[in-house]
Amino acid sequence: xxxxxxxxxxxxxxxxxEFGEIxxxxxxxxxxxxxxxxxxxxxxxxxKAKTVNKVMKFLKMVLDxxxxxxxxxxPYQGIKALxxxxxxxxxxxxQEVKILLDSVREDWKAYFIVRFFTxxxxxxxxxxxxxxxxxxxxxxxxxxxxxxxxxxxxxNDSSQREIDMSKLVYDTL
Numbered sequence: 275x276x277x278x279x280x281x282x283x284x285x286x287x288x289x290x291x292e293f294g295e296i297x298x299x300x301x302x303x304x305x306x307x308x309x310x311x312x313x314x315x316x317x318x319x320x321x322k323a324k325t326v327n328k329v330m331k332f333l334k335m336v337l338d339x340x341x342x343x344x345x346x347x348x349p350y351q352g353i354k355a356l357x358x359x360x361x362x363x364x365x366x367x368x369q370e371v372k373i374l375l376d377s378v379r380e381d382w383k384a385y386f387i388v389r390f391f392t393x394x395x396x397x398x399x400x401x402x403x404x405x406x407x408x409x410x411x412x413x414x415x416x417x418x419x420x421x422x423x424x425x426x427x428x429x430n431d432s433s434q435r436e437i438d439m440s441k442l443v444y445d446t447l
Contacts, residue, residue, distance in 0.1 A: 275426055276421050276429075289329070289333055293305075298344070301349050302349050306337075323356040333350070388446065395419070402418075
């Protein structure tokens, strides 16, 4: 649902204003490249390459589907994604985790232990229900997420997985 809402937002706020009045088979590769360039320039660097690529990927999906249905060559052929800068992630050290756990309110301690020592994503931890905690096999079953105020199934099947609980996580839960 969240993914569909994101695509709808791209469509309404970005693609329809740019391409909405053009017959789809008349959209050219040049028009696509000019649009991609304008996305990055108009945002004064606020749109990162990753976001521009997401918008463009959705445009490619639309154009490729139209080309298949209406028997024309997609103008998106041969257009490569923008190079995305690698994000350097610096996780907390074990010492920093200990400091945080020693100073957090008691009612939040279990939450942070599960967050730090399972590797689960925020929405997965926030959406964790007791029915998905398998004490017998010492596993947390990732089946749902909590995002934008609602529970949803995971985005795709490969996101559904089992996370083995360490002794600390098991004892905490």
